[in-house]
Amino acid sequence: MNGGTGRSKVILMGIASKIQIILGALIAAFFGLGLIGCLSQKTEVSVTIAILLFLALGVWLILRGVKKGRLVKLFQRYVALLSGDSERSLDSLAGALGVSVDAVRDNVERMIKQGLMPNAYINRDTNCLVFAGRVPAGQAASRPAAAPGGQGGNPGGTGYRTVVCKGCGAANQIPVGGTGECEFCGSRLG
Numbered sequence: 001m002n003g004g005t006g007r008s009k010v011i012l013m014g015i016a017s018k019i020q021i022i023l024g025a026l027i028a029a030f031f032g033l034g035l036i037g038c039l040s041q042k043t044e045v046s047v048t049i050a051i052l053l054f055l056a057l058g059v060w061l062i063l064r065g066v067k068k069g070r071l072v073k074l075f076q077r078y079v080a081l082l083s084g085d086s087e088r089s090l091d092s093l094a095g096a097l098g099v100s101v102d103a104v105r106d107n108v109e110r111m112i113k114q115g116l117m118p119n120a121y122i123n124r125d126t127n128c129l130v131f132a133g134r135v136p137a138g139q140a141a142s143r144p145a146a147a148p149g150g151q152g153g154n155p156g157g158t159g160y161r162t163v164v165c166k167g168c169g170a171a172n173q174i175p176v177g178g179t180g181e182c183e184f185c186g187s188r189l190g
Contacts, residue, residue: 007167007187009115010072017069024061031055074107075116076168079184083170088129090122101127118186131183163189 031054038048081096082088090108094101108129111117119132160173163180167187174180179190 007165007182007185009118010075010168010185013068013114013116014072017065017072020061020065020068022065024058024063024065026058028055028058028062031058071107071110071114071116075111078104078108078111079168079170082129083172083184087126090127090129117184120184165189 031051034051035048035055037043038051077097078093081093085092090101090104094104097104105122105127108117108120108122112120112122117129117131121130121132122128123130159176161176162171163174164171165182165185165187167182168185170182170184172180172182172189174189179188181187182189
């Protein structure tokens with residue numbers, strides 16, 4: 001994944017959420033007033049039905065925008081909690097949030113489907129979140145140093161350091177003097 005695609009997705013979803021809410025509110029207000037006008041006068045049924053459909057569209061946009069905004073906020077909360085858990089355990093996450101494991105699993109699956117957690121999947125055997133092709137942060141210190149000149153390598157072999165992602169706030173391990181990618185959103189670290 002190239003620098004920041006996950007972060008871009010988080011930002012775009014947040015913006016889309018606000019646009020949907022505003023647009024939905026404008027449509028609902030305009031056609032709500034139109035419906036009041038239709039009901040106070042004798043208007044053709046087809047006109048009233050058309051106004052009701054547009055009113056429903058406005059309400060649908062508002063609800064969709066609110067749902068999308070909640071998912072982005074929930075993603076940020078999950079990232080904050082998961083970045084401190086080297087196992088990325090859904091059981092631990094559910095315990096910290098005070099919700100069921102099934103609810104957490106459903107939310108994480110929605111986040112993955114929406115592209116908020118690129119290259120991630122849920123390991124059903126361990127009930128943990130796994131990022132394909134990445135070593136969990138808690139195992140970073142035991143990784144051997146990459147060959148000099150390798151991508152994201154650790155030329156000096158001096159170990160790893162923890163950096164906080166500017167995109168999502170997750171703590172990540174990257175080679176000292178090297179660069180990396182956020183395990184959660186894919187933003188470039190370095």
